[in-house]
Amino acid sequence: MIKELPKAYEPSKYEDGIYKKWEKSGFFNPDNLDLPKNAPSYTIILPPPNITDKLHLGHSSMLAIEDLLIRYHRMKGFRTLWLPGTDHAAIATQNVVEKKLLKEEGKTRQDLGREKFLEKVLEFVKITQSVILRQTRKMGASLDWSREAFTLDKPREEAVKKMFIDMYEAGVIYRGERIVNWCPRCHSTLADDEVEYKDQQAKLYTFKYSKDFPFTIATTRPETKLGDTAVAVNPKDKRYKKYIGKVYEVDFVGIKLKLKIIADRHVEMDFGTGALGVTPAHSMADWQMAEANGLEIIKVIGEDGKINNNFKKYSGKTVEEAREMIVKELRKNNLLEKEEEIENNLSICYRCNTPIEPLPSKQWFVSVDKKLKRLGGETQKHKNTKTQKHKLDIEGKTLKEAAIEAVKSGKIKFIPDRFEKRYIDWMENLHDWCISRQIWFGHRIPVWHRTRKHENTKTQKHENTKTRKHKNTKTQKHEIEEIYVGIEPPKGEGWVQDPDSLDTWFSSGMWTFSTLGWPDNFKNGKKKGDLSRFHPTQVLETGYDILTLWVSRMIMMSLFALREIPFENVYLHGMVLDEHGKKMSKSKGNGIDPVDMIDKFGADAARLSLLIGNTPGNDLRLSEEKIAGFRNLVNKIWNVSRYVISDFRFQTPPSSADRGWVSDFRFNQKNLTVSDKWILGKMENLIKETGDDLDNYRFSQAGERLREFTWNDFADWYLEVSKFEKNKEKGKILSVILNDLLKLWHPFIPFVTEKIWEEMGNDKFLMIEKWPVTPHPQPLPHSCCRGRGEIDFELIKDVITAIRNARAENKIEPARKIKAVIYGGKSADLIKSQEYLIKNMRTGIKELEIKEKADKIKNRRSPLREAAAGQRMWHCLVPKDAIHIAVAGIEIYLIGAVDEEKEKIRIKKERENLEKLIIMAEKKLSNKEFVEKAPEKIVKQEKEKLKLRKEELKKLTK
C-alpha cells in the first residue's frame, strides 16, 4: 500500500474535522464506552472557567493536562468521565458588564434596574460562553458535552438552594453582624481573599484625644477615631499598666467619647506610642477586641463612604474631608504631636481598586467552627462509614476540623505535596465565610424577610418552613423581623426576598456533586445514578492560585452534603507566564489568545508546549519559539509515519480494540536482526516507563521520553537501518512500533495521532484503543528482545558515531571513501556480523577489515604473539598516516586520509583527560573507608572503571 500524504503536517486542515468525528461518535460520554460492568470509573470535573472573558493560556494548560489524564485513562479501560461547565463568576461578571454598560451607553446598573440589567448580563454571558466552548473544542478536549453544566443554570440553582437550606437548618449558615470588607464603589462586601493590597505612602498622626487624657495615640485614619471606645495597650507594657481597666470620658474634636483602657497582647509596644485607639466598627482587629472586652460599637462611616449622622459638623462629609477637618482641629488645639510619612499597606477592591472600608454589616455567614450534628431529618447510620476510604464522619466536628482531617488522614492527596501544608495552615486560620454579596448577578439568597409590629406578632408556623425571629436591637425596638428560608417564596403578606446574592464560590464549591445530580441523586444518605458512579472524583486539577479560594470550599461542602471527599487527588499546576515571566491574566490583558497559537502551530504543538518542560506546582514560561519546536516534533512524527505507511512492507495491524502489544505479531526470534531486537526492547521499556510516569503525574518526563524514542531511536537509527536492512520481519516490526507509538503519544497529541491512525487503514478510533501492554510484565534476561540485542546495537551505534566523528574532526571530505581496520577486542565477531550496518550508515567506509582477537593470536603461539599482547602489532600493520580511534574497548584505524598534527593533539587531550580520571579513581579506591563502607556494587563498578581506563591509557601512550 502506498499512501500519498503531504510532506508537512498541516494541523488546521484536519483538526476541526477530527474533533467533529470524535464528538459525533459519542465516546466522550462514558455511557457509550464498550466496557465491562465492573470497570472502575475515572472522573475529572473541569474547573469551570469564568464567563467573564475568553480563555487564556492558563486555561489551555489546564485543558491539556486534564485531557492527557482523561485520554490515558480512557485507553486504559476506565469508565472515564470529564465533565464540562462554566462559572457565572458573580461579582467579576457583573463588573465587566457594568463597565461595558457605562462605556457603551453611559448608564449604570441602577439606571436599568435589576431585571433589565440581568438581561444584559445574560446576553453577555451567552457570547463569552460560546467563545469559551469553541476554544475548548479547539484544544481537543474530550469532554462529555452531554453533561455540560453552568453554575447558574436550573439544576445548579436547585442544588444551591437545597444546600443553603440544609446548612441553615444545621445552624451552619447564620446571619450576623460582623466587620466585612466593604467596597463603597461596588456597594458590596468582598471575601477576605477578594481583597488586594497596595503599598502606599500615608501620614501617621500622633495625637491626644484631649488635653487631660494620659495617652498619646498614633493613627493613619483620624476620622475613624470618632468611633473609638477604648485604648488598648500591651499587657506587658510597664508604662501603661496602671491605667488598665480605667474609663475616661474625653471631648475629642467636639465629640464626646468614653474610652476604656484595655490590655491586648496584639498591641506592639514599639509601634507608635505603644497605645492603640480602638475603633470597633472600622477595623477587624478592633472588632475582635471589642467583642472580647464587651465594648460599645459606634459606626462612624456609612455604606456610602460618608460619615454617619450623630457626628455634628462631620456628618455627611466624605472620609477625606472629615480627616482634614479633624487634623486641623487637633492642630488648632495643640493636640497633634507629630505628623510623619510612613509606608502603609492599603486594602483595595480586587475588581475596581477602590480602597476598602471595613464596616460592620448584616451578612450571611457559613460557620466553620460550629460543631455539626446529624443532617436534618436523615438517618445517619452508615455502618461502614469508617471503613470506606472516601467517607468521613463529620458528626461532632466543625467544618474546619472535618476539612483538615480529610487531608491529614490521607484521603485527599496533593500533588505536589508541599501544598498540603499550605492548605492545612490556611484551614487552621480560617474564619467564618461571608457568603452574601450585594450584587444582582448570581444565586439569589433563598431568604425572605418581613417586619411586623411587636403586638401583632403571633408565632406563625408554616408547614415545612423554617422561620426564625431576630430581634433588631437598636433602632426599631417595637418591631420584630421574621425570616423565612425555603425553596419557594412564603405565603402571606409582606414578605420581601433578601436582595443579596451568594458568593460565587458557594455554587462552585458544590461543583463536584451539583454536576452529578445532587440533590436528586442523593436520598436518605444514599447515592444513586451519576452521583454513585462518578463521585468522588479521582483528580481535581487546577491552579495553585485558587487552592484556598476553591479547593478548600469544595472539600467542606462535599463533606457537609455527602460526608464524602469530593476528590482523591488534587493536582495543582502553576501559572502560565509570558516570556518575560509576567503572569498572564484577564485583568492585565496580557494573555495570549490560545486560538491564535493553535491556528499558527496546531493544537497538538500547543498542548506539548504546555505539558513538556512543566512540572506540577511550578510556573511555566511560554514563548512562540518553544511552541514552534514542538510543531517540529509533531511534523517529525507525521513524517516518520508517512515513511512507515508508504513502505511496501507495511501491514495494517489487525483492527481490534483489545489487541495487546505484539500479541498478534509473533516474531520468530531467529529472523530478528540486532537492530530489530534493539528497537523492540526499547519499545517495551518505553511502554512501561511512560505508563509509570503518567501514573505518577510526571507528564513532562513521559513526553521527553517519547520524544527521545521517536526522534533519536526510531527515526534517526531504526528507520535509517530499515532502509537497507531487508529481513522478513521488518514490515511487521515497523507496523507494531508505529502502532504502539501512536497510542502512547495519543493523550499528548490526539489530533495528529488520530489522523495517522486513520491513514494506516484503521476503521476504529485511536481514541478508544487499548493502551499498550508489554508481553513481559517483568524484564526478561538476555534471551529475548532486550538484553543482548540492545547492548549489541548500542555498540554498533558507538562505532558508527566514532567513525563519523573522526571524519568530521579530520575534515575528511564527505565524498571520500575510506577503509577501516578494526581490532575488535572482545567484540570482533559481533562487529564482523554487523559489517553492513557500519558500511551503510553514512560512515563513508567502503572496506571494513576486521582483525582477529589478540588473545587468539596469543594462544596460537604465533610469532606475533608478543607484539599482539601489547597491541604493538596494529601500529606496525597499519599505515603510519592512519587515524586511530578507541571506542568501547575497540581500536579502529581509518585509512585513507590523515592529519597527523590533529591526531596528535586529539590523543594528547584524551590522554590528559584519562590521567585525570585515573588519579581520581585511584584516590577513591585507596580510601579505606570507601572500600569498607560503600556498597559492594559501587566499589566493584569503580574498580572496573579504573581498569578499563588504565587499559585505554596504555593503548593511547603507544
Added chain:
RNA sequence: GGGCGCAUAGCUCAGCUGGCUAGAGCGCUUCGUUUACACCGAAGAUGUCCUGGGUUCGAAUCCUAGUGCGCCCACCA
C-alpha cells in the same frame, strides 16, 4: 512579621530515595541538494550546579547560615 518556592550551559528548564566524566530542548559553530521530513540530517563547543560552613567514604542532591528573585498569608494602629 510568618510561611512557601526558585537559584544548574547564552536562554527555558529536568535531575525521584545521596553513587558512571551533571542532562534535554532552543540557540550557537562546522559540514551536508542521502529517494519520510530543511518544520531535515551529521558532527561539535559550552557549567565555581548562588555563597560560606557542616554531615558523609562520597553532596547539584541532606543539614545550617547568608545573598538575590518570585509568590502566599497576616489585625502594624
